[in-house]
Amino acid sequence: MVDYDPEQLLVQAKQSNRVALAKLISIVERGGGLARELTRLTWGQGEETYLVGITGAPGAGKSTLTDRLISVVRNRSLEVAVLAVDPTSPFSGGAILGDRIRMQDHATDKGVYIRSMATRGQLGGLALAVPEATRVLAAVKFPYVFIETVGVGQVEVEIVGAADTTAVVMTPGWGDSIQANKAGLMEVADLFIINKSDRDGTRETRRDIELMLEMSSFEDWIPPIIETVATGGSGIEETFEAIESHREYLERSGVGQKRREARILDELNHIVQVEINRKVDQLISQPSFSAKKVELINGDIDPYSLARELLKIEDD
Ligand SMILES: Nc1nc2c(ncn2[C@@H]2O[C@H](COP(=O)(O)OP(=O)(O)OP(=O)(O)O)[C@@H](O)[C@H]2O)c(=O)[nH]1
Ligand SMILES: [Mg+2]
DSSP states (O other), X not given: OGGGOHXXXXXXXXXXXXXXXXXXXXXXXXXXXXXXXXXXXXXTOOTTOEEEEEEESTTSSHHHHHHHHHHHHHHTTOOEEEXXXXXXXXXXXXXXXXXXXXXXXXXXXTTEEEEEEOOOSXXXXXXXXXXXXXXXXXXXXXXXXXXXXXXXXXHHHHHHHTSXXXXXXXXXXXXXXXXXXXXXXXXXXXXXXXOOTTSTTHHHHHHHHHHHHHTSOOSSOOOOEEEOBTTTTBTHHHHHHHXXXXXXXXXXXXXXXXXXXXXXXHHHHHHHXXXXXXXXHHHHTSHHHHHHHHHHHTTSSOHHHHHHHHTTXXXX
């Protein structure tokens, strides 16, 4: 198992060994004891890494846009990693293959690391795996990590919500903004991108977003709305500048620090819940529980008393 010693792999990954890095992300995907050890090793490292979440409906142009943003970062001679997360599919399916093709310009660039992540088939899932993976990338000292995820539900919101700056990608035409609103994306968006703005309906979509923003309350940062054509490359510099302005705002206002702390506590909360669920599963699979179940069904004990007995909770 020399191959899978997280400590050794981390040392190698820090020396730009991409095979070692890939193995580390696989450890995260699989979860369990090695992943826990890896978290212990990476915790508190890589404070300098900036996390950018990019979300939006399927096909909105997230990967094309990410590909363009990679070029902007590379033009500044900085390294960048991309995590393409697909919460809707437990398999490495078509979307991931598509990402590889769309980001192929950077396939031979050693300063770019692109990795897809699929659901790990265990408690906690992606909501826990993504921050763990980003910590690995941060420990390896990528200045930027982009997290691309298809934003259609709560888990996705949770995933992008863990970024420093979250960009929500929409497209012209009605529907996207309503969908985003329903999914709770309006609350996590730090900037809005109307991609495919070469198409009709851009102005209407902008108005929809503005209307929704008017109904929300903000402190000092009002999410800007940027029109892009990812395929043609327009609006990309502006997008990157908006990310940088938001970053400055987070630092200046102290909001960034507050968010980081909230993120850590959220993660702890999540882990505690996962561990408790695991504990409950263990408890109810004990042989002694079978006898108790019979008592419960026969009316000899009530469910509250049994639950408290199982969990060893004293009367309050
Ligand atoms: N007309 C137009 N097409 C675009 C633009 N940006 C992307 N596309 C096209 O839209 C399609 C989807 O682009 P992707 O970048 O794969 O979109 P995605 O959001 O990553 O898709 P999923 O990851 O599958 O959700 C591709 O055929 C792109 O070429 C744009 O600005 N204008
Ligand atoms: Mg994509």
